Amino acid sequence: MRNFVDQLVNNYEFLETFPRPLLYLIAMVAASAIILGFIAILVMFFVWLERKVAGHMQDRYGPMEVGRHGWLQSIADGIKLFLKEDIIPALADKPLFVIAPIIVFVGAFSAFVVVPFSENLIVADLNIGIFYILAVSSLTVIGIIMAGWSSNNKWALYGAMRSAAQIISYEIPVGIALLAAVLPAGSLSMRDIVLAQSGGFWNWFIFRNPPFGFVACIIYFVAALAEVNRTPFDIPEAESELVAGYHTEYSGMRFAFFFLAEYANMFLVGTIVTTLFLGGWEFPIFPSAFAFLNPIIFVLKGIALVFVMMWLRWTLPRLRVDQLMYVSWKVLLPFAFACLFGVSAWMLLLHSA
Amino acid sequence: MMNPYIPVLILALFSALIAGGLLLLTSILGPKRLTKAKLEPFESGVQPLQTSVVRIPVKFYIVAILFILFDIEIIFLFPWATVFRELGVFGFVEMIIFLLMLVAGLVYAWKKGALEWE
Amino acid sequence: MSQKNERILSYLLKSIKYPGKQQITSCLSRRDTSVKKYASFKHEEKDLTAFLIFSTLAILGALLTVTARNPIYSVLFLAMTFLQISGLYALLQAEFIAIVQIAVYAGAIMVLFLFVVMFLDVKEIATEKNFHPIAPVCLILALVLLGEFLVFIFYKPSREGGLSETVTAVGQIYGTAENIGRTLFSQYLLPFEVASILLLMAIVGAVVLAKR
Numbered sequence: 001m002r003n004f005v006d007q008l009v010n011n012y013e014f015l016e017t018f019p020r021p022l023l024y025l026i027a028m029v030a031a032s033a034i035i036l037g038f039i040a041i042l043v044m045f046f047v048w049l050e051r052k053v054a055g056h057m058q059d060r061y062g063p064m065e066v067g068r069h070g071w072l073q074s075i076a077d078g079i080k081l082f083l084k085e086d087i088i089p090a091l092a093d094k095p096l097f098v099i100a101p102i103i104v105f106v107g108a109f110s111a112f113v114v115v116p117f118s119e120n121l122i123v124a125d126l127n128i129g130i131f132y133i134l135a136v137s138s139l140t141v142i143g144i145i146m147a148g149w150s151s152n153n154k155w156a157l158y159g160a161m162r163s164a165a166q167i168i169s170y171e172i173p174v175g176i177a178l179l180a181a182v183l184p185a186g187s188l189s190m191r192d193i194v195l196a197q198s199g200g201f202w203n204w205f206i207f208r209n210p211p212f213g214f215v216a217c218i219i220y221f222v223a224a225l226a227e228v229n230r231t232p233f234d235i236p237e238a239e240s241e242l243v244a245g246y247h248t249e250y251s252g253m254r255f256a257f258f259f260l261a262e263y264a265n266m267f268l269v270g271t272i273v274t275t276l277f278l279g280g281w282e283f284p285i286f287p288s289a290f291a292f293l294n295p296i297i298f299v300l301k302g303i304a305l306v307f308v309m310m311w312l313r314w315t316l317p318r319l320r321v322d323q324l325m326y327v328s329w330k331v332l333l334p335f336a337f338a339c340l341f342g343v344s345a346w347m348l349l350l351h352s353a
Numbered sequence: 354m355m356n357p358y359i360p361v362l363i364l365a366l367f368s369a370l371i372a373g374g375l376l377l378l379t380s381i382l383g384p385k386r387l388t389k390a391k392l393e394p395f396e397s398g399v400q401p402l403q404t405s406v407v408r409i410p411v412k413f414y415i416v417a418i419l420f421i422l423f424d425i426e427i428i429f430l431f432p433w434a435t436v437f438r439e440l441g442v443f444g445f446v447e448m449i450i451f452l453l454m455l456v457a458g459l460v461y462a463w464k465k466g467a468l469e470w471e
Numbered sequence: 472m473s474q475k476n477e478r479i480l481s482y483l484l485k486s487i488k489y490p491g492k493q494q495i496t497s498c499l500s501r502r503d504t505s506v507k508k509y510a511s512f513k514h515e516e517k518d519l520t521a522f523l524i525f526s527t528l529a530i531l532g533a534l535l536t537v538t539a540r541n542p543i544y545s546v547l548f549l550a551m552t553f554l555q556i557s558g559l560y561a562l563l564q565a566e567f568i569a570i571v572q573i574a575v576y577a578g579a580i581m582v583l584f585l586f587v588v589m590f591l592d593v594k595e596i597a598t599e600k601n602f603h604p605i606a607p608v609c610l611i612l613a614l615v616l617l618g619e620f621l622v623f624i625f626y627k628p629s630r631e632g633g634l635s636e637t638v639t640a641v642g643q644i645y646g647t648a649e650n651i652g653r654t655l656f657s658q659y660l661l662p663f664e665v666a667s668i669l670l671l672m673a674i675v676g677a678v679v680l681a682k683r
Binding site for chain 3: 357358362409411412413414415417418419420421422424425426428429431432433434435436439440443444447450451452454455457458459461462465466467
Binding site: 025028029031032033035036082083084085086087098101102105106109110112113123124125126127128131132134138157161164165168169171172175176179182183186187188252253254257321322324325326329330333334337340341344345347348351 | 369380385
């Protein structure tokens with residue numbers, strides 16, 4: 001970021017007149033705005049895509065009215081939600097009820113700080129990049145419990161508790177599966193992890209240390225699905241038993257923030273899988289020849305993974321609560337341990353040989 | 354030397370401001386026709402029987418505490434993973450000892466039925 | 472980071488790559504010149520401002536934690552305090568600890584607290600105003616802690632390079648996950664392995680208690 005500003009000042013002399021820290025600040029705010037705007041637009045696209053995917057999988061069209069094949073539907077919905085009445089239930093705990101969606105929203109969006117769209121297109125390449133995402137996503141749980149508790153509605157509270165229990169249970173396999181990419185890269189920085197897989201798809205961590213890289217990728221993907229409360233792990237918002245889970249009492253723009261955060265988190269999962277296992281911004285073959293396409297390739301990989309999540313949602317039935325806990329603690333966790341063992345043993349063998 | 358966490362802070366503050374601003378705008382722009390029914394807790398259209406906080410079962414507590422313990426374990430794993438190449442066999446053996454302890458804990462919790470969600 | 476600082480840092484990193492116990496302790500206690508040089512590199516003003524903001528909010532959060540009537544609010548203010556403390560760690564370049572602070576304290580432990588508060592029906596506690604009989608003991612402990620802090624603040628081992636600067640310099644050397652890994656697996660190997668036994672005991676304890 002700083003380098004970018006310095007370069008800009010070198011190229012355009014009139015910028016010299018402004019104090020440098022101010023320029024850095026402006027650049028960072030601009031970068032935040034761009035990231036936020038880009039993710040928000042992408043999320044609206046995902047909402048539309050989800051409805052289209054759902055429609056076509058069920059042999060119908062999905063939204064068709066607003067714009068060609070309904071492509072403006074999300075914008076119309078956004079305007080509608082924005083102009084809705086602002087309702088805070090009488091029994092709700094007002095301050096917490098108001099803050100909760102903001103916390104969830106901020107948690108979802110501030111994780112994108114470390115996502116590397118290309119080698120230099122990254123807001124902040126933190127040394128502990130991937131660990132930072134893990135920490136930020138654990139903050140979301142607090143927001144969800146706040147939302148459920150402050151609503152003063154038993155469905156919201158049950159939904160929040162289930163959601164929290166689910167997220168924290170699946171956080172463990174997520175953390176261990178991520179190590180399968182950290183180990184060969186030897187770094188937590190997102191940029192370093194991608195750079196460690198450069199030079200063609202056979203270098204991607206999903207194919208590294210076979211079959212453990214692949215298994216770790218699957219474990220991560222499944223556990224992350226559960227963390228973002230997507231089907232088949234959407235027990236917290238099971239309509240048939242809990243109305244809408246922790247956001248039962250939320251409507252209008254407040255609800256929109258939970259919704260935005262959910263889809264932003266889906267894309268976040270897509271980008272993490274892309275970064276850690278699928279070579280990040282690199283084209284599968286002859287990556288250097290396609291270097292100019294890097295950010296587009298990165299986003300496309302992320303979108304493809306989000307599509308897989310939608311595909312799964314409209315294919316698989318919902319799990320029961322007890323099955324949910326079973327999958328996390330008794331299936332994913334032991335496999336993740338085995339994977340960790342396998343990757344490290346494999347690396348030792350290759351290095352000593 | 355710029356602290357790399359400044360952008361993190363700025364993005365978090367910025368998104369909080371955006372969210373707060375939008376919420377403020379929507380409360381100004383939206384209609385205000387609050388009725389008693391709208392402000393009641395949602396209960397599929399009938400009078401709610403019980404709205405107050407329900408006591409949550411103890412199983413949530415055990416999931417949370419297991420989460421903390423395994424989370425701490427993961428925190429030990431991350432620095433280990435970054436220097437694994439330097440440490441070599443030594444690091445591998447040490448981590449296996451460490452992990453065996455936790456796997457023993459997991460097996461214990463499993464056998465005692467603490468992982469069941471009845 | 473200027474080139475000079477970079478050179479010093481790389482020298483320091485080299486020196487702790489195979490950290491014999493002596494080397495590290497001497498590096499810290501003797502304050503050999505390189506550390507001092509690095510530490511004396513001037514603090515930027517905004518660091519102080521940020522410190523003041525973070526610490527004020529942390530203290531405010533802590534006070535609100537104690538005074539809040541509703542235990543749920545107490546827990547959430549505590550989470551806020553932890554976030555501010557994590558900001559303080561980030562200022563000291565101890566980035567790994569900063570994130571651990573968020574992941575474990577503000578994330579995991581606060582979730583456990585929230586679960587526990589909800590498990591013990593909230594409203595009963597909310598109306599209770601009496602002091603617990605153990606309060607005097609807590610007061611004494613708090614005073615002892617305050618005394619320790621005061622000693623720390625006013626005791627300066629040497630004229631140049633006060634405590635805070637040394638801490639910053641050490642943070643810049645040790646703050647990353649890599650360096651924590653290196654020290655963990657050399658100097659602190661035994662505590663690390665003992666920690667696993669502690670975790671095992673905690674698992675057993677939690678299971679036994681919950682099954683009752």
